[in-house]
Amino acid sequence: MAENKDHILIVEDSDITLYKVKAVLIRLGYDVTSYNNPVAALEWLLSTSNQPDLILLDVVMPQMDGYEFIRRVRAQSQTAKIPILLLTSHVDTRDKIEGLEAGADDYLGKSASLTELELRVKALLARKHSKEDSITQISARSIAVFSLRGGVGVSTLAINLSIAISQLWGIETCLWDMVMGVGQCALMMNLKPNSTIASLSEWTDKTVDETILRSMLLKHDTGVWLMPAASGVEDSELITAKMVDLVWPVVQTLAPYLIIDAGNHFSDPTLTILERADVILLVLAPELASVNASYQALKVFSDLGFPTGKVIPVVNNIIPSSTLDVAKIAAGLKKTIITEIPYDGKNMVRAINQGIPYIATSPKSETSMAISTLAYRLSSSDMESKMTEHSTPQLDGIRKGIQRK
Amino acid sequence: MNLFIDTKLISSSPFIDEKVMDEFKKFMGEEGDTLVKELIELYLKNTPKLMADIENDIKVGDIESLKIHIHGLKGSSAQLGVVGVSNMCKNIEEVILEGKINEIKPLHDQLKDVYQQVATNYQGRISAE
Numbered sequence: 001m002a003e004n005k006d007h008i009l010i011v012e013d014s015d016i017t018l019y020k021v022k023a024v025l026i027r028l029g030y031d032v033t034s035y036n037n038p039v040a041a042l043e044w045l046l047s048t049s050n051q052p053d054l055i056l057l058d059v060v061m062p063q064m065d066g067y068e069f070i071r072r073v074r075a076q077s078q079t080a081k082i083p084i085l086l087l088t089s090h091v092d093t094r095d096k097i098e099g100l101e102a103g104a105d106d107y108l109g110k111s112a113s114l115t116e117l118e119l120r121v122k123a124l125l126a127r128k129h130s131k132e133d134s135i136t137q138i139s140a141r142s143i144a145v146f147s148l149r150g151g152v153g154v155s156t157l158a159i160n161l162s163i164a165i166s167q168l169w170g171i172e173t174c175l176w177d178m179v180m181g182v183g184q185c186a187l188m189m190n191l192k193p194n195s196t197i198a199s200l201s202e203w204t205d206k207t208v209d210e211t212i213l214r215s216m217l218l219k220h221d222t223g224v225w226l227m228p229a230a231s232g233v234e235d236s237e238l239i240t241a242k243m244v245d246l247v248w249p250v251v252q253t254l255a256p257y258l259i260i261d262a263g264n265h266f267s268d269p270t271l272t273i274l275e276r277a278d279v280i281l282l283v284l285a286p287e288l289a290s291v292n293a294s295y296q297a298l299k300v301f302s303d304l305g306f307p308t309g310k311v312i313p314v315v316n317n318i319i320p321s322s323t324l325d326v327a328k329i330a331a332g333l334k335k336t337i338i339t340e341i342p343y344d345g346k347n348m349v350r351a352i353n354q355g356i357p358y359i360a361t362s363p364k365s366e367t368s369m370a371i372s373t374l375a376y377r378l379s380s381s382d383m384e385s386k387m388t389e390h391s392t393p394q395l396d397g398i399r400k401g402i403q404r405k
Numbered sequence: 406m407n408l409f410i411d412t413k414l415i416s417s418s419p420f421i422d423e424k425v426m427d428e429f430k431k432f433m434g435e436e437g438d439t440l441v442k443e444l445i446e447l448y449l450k451n452t453p454k455l456m457a458d459i460e461n462d463i464k465v466g467d468i469e470s471l472k473i474h475i476h477g478l479k480g481s482s483a484q485l486g487v488v489g490v491s492n493m494c495k496n497i498e499e500v501i502l503e504g505k506i507n508e509i510k511p512l513h514d515q516l517k518d519v520y521q522q523v524a525t526n527y528q529g530r531i532s533a534e
Contacts, residue, residue: 016447016481020429023440027433060476089480111483114432 006125006334007031009052011041011069012087013061017110021056021087024114025121038064042072045079052082054124059088059099067102074103083124129336140378142252144277146262146270148293152285153316155184156348157341157371158261159224160359161281164368164375165257166223167359168395169383174217174255177229178273179263180236186228190355191218193228197247198235210250217254222360225255241268248276257379266300275304279378280311284329286322291332298333314374315340338377341370363394373398418526420489420519445527448485452478456520463513471509472501489519 008030012018018034025032033052035041038061045052055073059066066086073079086099086107099107105127108120145158155177162175177185186193195216200208217225230236252258260277262270274280280301284294294313301311313335315326320343330337344358344367351358359368376398383390429444430437455478462471479494493516500508 014477014481014484015451016444017484019444019447020484023433023436024429027436058480060473062473089476089483110480114428 005029005031006053007033007050008054008056008121009041009045010034010056011038011061011066012036012056012058013038013063014058017058017087021117024117025056028118028121030121037061038066038069042069045073046076051078053128054121055082055084056121057084057086057104059086066104067098070099070102070104083128085120085124129334140279141256141382142258142260142277143279143281143378144260144262144274145281145283146274146297147264147283147290148266148297149284149290150264152264152283152290153318153341154264154283155179155188155261156352156358157281157283157314157316158259159185159188159357160368160371161375161378162224162257162259163220163222163357163359164372165259165379168372168375168392168398169379169387169390170223171257171383172223172225172255173257173259174225174227174251176227176251176258176260178239178260178270180230180239180269181233183229183231185226185261186218188352188355189218189220189224189226189357191220191226191228193218193231196228196230196235197243198230198238200243200246201238203243203246208246208250210253213247213250213254220357222357227251227254229261239269241272244269244272244276248272256382271304274301275306278310280306281374282311282313283316284313285316285318286324286326286329287319288324291324291329295333298335311335312339313337317341317343318345319343339370339374341374342366369398373401418489418523420487420523421526422486422488425484425486442531444485445531448481448487449524449527449531451481452520452524455481456517459513459516463509468501468506472498475501487523490516490523493519 008025010018010021010025010032012021012034013036015036018036022032022034033044033050035044038058042064045055057066057069061069066088070084073082073084083105084103086104087110088099088107089110096107105124106120108117143161145154145161147154158175158177162173165171166173175185177183179185183193193216197213197216199216200212213227217227219225230239260273262273262277262280282294282297284290298311302308313329313333315329315337317340326337326340344362344365347362347365348358348367351361354361359371362368372394376395426441426444430441433440455474458474459471459478462468462474475494475497479491479498482488482490482494493512497509497512497516500506500512
């Protein structure tokens with residue numbers, strides 16, 4: 001797995017300062033791009049696809065001062081959120097205020113120690129990655145559950161997450177099984193499909209009626225409506241990206257939350273779903289092949305221009321004795337892992353064999369609590385404001401747990 | 406030759422704070438000696454041009470350009486711990502800010518003298534290697 005280094009841009013007109021700071025940052029393991037001319041740096045920044053994670057910026061430069069540079073960076077959507085550390089030999093309060101008002105995130109005196117430089121750089125990068133990975137503020141009405149490696153529990157998580165959101169707030173959710181040809185979700189929920197969206201292959205209208213889609217849904221007594229997968233090879237081949245486009249606007253309206261079992265490979269329909277979903281839960285197991293598959297998936301998402309914060313890795317701990325712990329996985333993926341689901345192998349298999357979703361059979365287990373907490377994080381920003389009076393022992397427990405953290 | 410690690414063994418200068426480059430050398434590990442030498446060589450290569458720009462700014466009375474060049478020299482000198490030069494630049498910045506234009510010339514003469522001593526010290530270290 002290739003190392004995923006943070007990338008830092010230095011803009012400093014003094015070749016000597018540039019040389020020294022660049023050497024220090026490379027020594028610390030960062031990728032560095034440097035310019036001694038702010039105009040050229042800005043031109044590069046606004047045209048490159050290799051956006052830096054952090055900018056170190058001089059203030060007094062002949063072609064353009066640092067404050068103007070910041071204002072121009074902040075004015076462009078693609079660069080507006082890049083953290084900026086001002087390098088300044090001006091240390092009076094007025095200069096600090098001007099820098100911070102222009103939009104700098106922090107400043108550092110040029111006479112500061114190298115350790116202070118190291119710590120401030122690390123702090124700004126950590127804050128940036130933390131913001132990207134925070135899901136407490138995401139309004140995730142459509143949640144795709146996905147992995148590039150099979151057997152890591154994508155369907156299990158999709159089903160149990162749908163139930164968890166439903167039960168937390170007492171609302172209905174819609175689960176869309178996009179794993180074609182298999183029908184795992186229906187099987188695991190003991191439901192028998194009558195028709196699937198494959199029947200829309202001959203649809204010629206530009207829109208599809210809600211009642212038609214509703215007729216395909218299967219009701220589960222946990223409050224989840226299942227849109228089953230097309231079964232068999234022939235039906236599966238009828239599901240196209242165009243069909244996903246046709247169904248998407250309507251399927252979102254069927255319930256307050258839409259959870260999609262997006263399977264474990266990239267196809268045109270899957271990519272269309274992943275692009276449209278508010279959030280992608282990238283499920284992985286603590287083993288190297290799974291981490292590597294997740295790394296590759298993250299790279300594809302990045303190349304497709306998906307916002308970094310849209311993709312949330314979830315470690316499903318199906319190998320409890322693995323030496324690959326969450327910290328190592330997070331370092332490898334350069335993503336914070338906020339959700340680790342403990343494995344409850346015996347009960348999980350029993351639930352599948354009985355056709356009863358796990359969370360319904362073991363509602364108080366650590367595994368169910370982890371899934372419910374994830375469900376809360378994904379739905380609370382919308383639901384807490386609408387249901388301030390809503391209270392159940394489970395919901396209150398999760399609220400308190402999150403507040404403590 | 407170790408240029409900085411034992412400051413008692415080198416030709417000391419009141420204008421150079423050796424601790425600054427000691428820190429850099431230690432931080433950079435095995436590459437420290439090479440990088441310190443390259444940084445000093447870069448300083449000796451770039452500073453004469455900056456000094457000439459400052460001389461010209463004073464000669465033609467271009468205060469805005471002088472401010473930028475003095476600021477640049479102050480910053481690059483501070484990176485190597487050349488406190489004699491960076492402090493003189495700071496003094497010149499202050500008199501510019503206070504509008505005491507006639508005080509620039511004597512300070513500039515001192516700056517040239519201090520820089521010359523620093524350059525001689527550095528050249529001695531490089532050639533002794």
